Amino acid sequence: MRKLCIILITLHGLIHLIGFIQTFKITDFKMLNHPISKVIGIMWLLGVLLFILVSVMYILKSEFWWLAGFIAIFISQILIILFWQEAKLGIIPNIIILLACIVACSNFYFNQKVNEELSQLFIEAKYAASPSRNIQELPLPVQRWYNSSGFLSSENEIIKNVYLKQEVLMKTKPQQEIWYKGHAVQYFNIQQPAFNWSVALDMNPLIKVVGRDKFENGKGEMLIKLYSIFPVVNVKDNDKINQAALQRYLAEIVWFPAAALSRYITWESIDNYSARATMTFNGTTGSGIFYFNENWEFVRFSAMRYKDTDENAQLKEWIAEVIESKVINGIKIPVEMKVTWKLKDTEWTWLKLKISEIQYNVEEMPVANILYK
Numbered sequence: 001m002r003k004l005c006i007i008l009i010t011l012h013g014l015i016h017l018i019g020f021i022q023t024f025k026i027t028d029f030k031m032l033n034h035p036i037s038k039v040i041g042i043m044w045l046l047g048v049l050l051f052i053l054v055s056v057m058y059i060l061k062s063e064f065w066w067l068a069g070f071i072a073i074f075i076s077q078i079l080i081i082l083f084w085q086e087a088k089l090g091i092i093p094n095i096i097i098l099l100a101c102i103v104a105c106s107n108f109y110f111n112q113k114v115n116e117e118l119s120q121l122f123i124e125a126k127y128a129a130s131p132s133r134n135i136q137e138l139p140l141p142v143q144r145w146y147n148s149s150g151f152l153s154s155e156n157e158i159i160k161n162v163y164l165k166q167e168v169l170m171k172t173k174p175q176q177e178i179w180y181k182g183h184a185v186q187y188f189n190i191q192q193p194a195f196n197w198s199v200a201l202d203m204n205p206l207i208k209v210v211g212r213d214k215f216e217n218g219k220g221e222m223l224i225k226l227y228s229i230f231p232v233v234n235v236k237d238n239d240k241i242n243q244a245a246l247q248r249y250l251a252e253i254v255w256f257p258a259a260a261l262s263r264y265i266t267w268e269s270i271d272n273y274s275a276r277a278t279m280t281f282n283g284t285t286g287s288g289i290f291y292f293n294e295n296w297e298f299v300r301f302s303a304m305r306y307k308d309t310d311e312n313a314q315l316k317e318w319i320a321e322v323i324e325s326k327v328i329n330g331i332k333i334p335v336e337m338k339v340t341w342k343l344k345d346t347e348w349t350w351l352k353l354k355i356s357e358i359q360y361n362v363e364e365m366p367v368a369n370i371l372y373k
Contacts, residue, residue, distance in 0.1 A: 013051025220245025
């Protein structure tokens with residue numbers, strides 16, 4: 001799809017050469033019947049150059065290619081109106097390119113929104129301090145997991161923030177057979193529990209979906225948009241989404257075991273290989289069970305979680321399972337996982353994710369350009 005767009009923009013731009021060539025009589029070729037002034041002839045050449053610029057910026061994945069596209073379309077449309085009889089078919093590629101520019105513009109502002117939120121989280125994480133407990137206060141299976149993760153060997157550095165990138169596969173309904181591919185970035189504030197997760201998903205070559213899931217100040221929020229324009233889901237200021245977002249944060253502390261020491265989380269041993277964690281932050285409470293294997297590696301998280309947020313929403317079992325773990329930056333963490341809803345009549349594995357990059361205590365604000373990968 002990307003290649004077709006580049007070809008269309010380039011060819012449409014080159015067609016504008018006709019007006020320039022005819023104006024300055026570079027050849028005997030003649031296609032436009034009306035006389036063309038030199039000013040208009042220069043406009044035809046400007047159209048060529050602008051569309052070539054748009055094509056190059058698009059190839060280079062510039063965030064602002066759409067801006068040059070709007071200008072190019074404006075110039076082109078003026079010329080089409082002036083030479084309507086011969087050039088009217090040019091309106092078709094102009095409309096197609098215009099739609100692409102509108103989507104790209106919406107993508108840009110979606111990214112801006114996410115990056116503004118990340119900037120705020122980054123500042124809060126940089127200066128925040130959260131009381132933590134001694135490892136001896138944790139239940140034995142949690143202590144063993146914490147120790148086996150290798151975090152103690154990292155000199156007990158205080159983890160303030162985490163930034164990671166993921167490759168994702170997603171299904172939007174239980175009966176779906178095809179996995180949609182996408183990529184995501186996520187940022188965590190550890191001292192004052194918060195996260196911001198943004199994802200771009202290719203439903204098919206024509207349909208693109210972007211989403212942003214976040215938890216901050218004890219509140220959850222979910223936003224999903226088609227083409228970054230049309231809201232499909234926009235939920236916030238809801239107790240159910242608040243609890244669900246908190247439980248997601250709780251499940252994902254397996255990527256930064258230091259959070260297990262947070263005073264916001266209380267632990268209760270269930271048996272030798274499992275423990276229940278209950279987290280309370282800014283008026284929102286949620287819990288889940290962590291399961292470990294005989295090597296004290298984390299293998300599964302289970303919670304009763306709200307799948308929906310309407311008034312009739314019921315708690316469903318939500319399970320995050322480890323497919324593969326690796327040592328990264330000296331800490332053993334799950335790098336590949338799958339997430340499943342246990343529904344009344346079926347189990348719906350709706351998400352598979354693989355961490356492609358993870359950084360602890362990033363010094364510069366992360367940038368979430370997920371739409372320009």
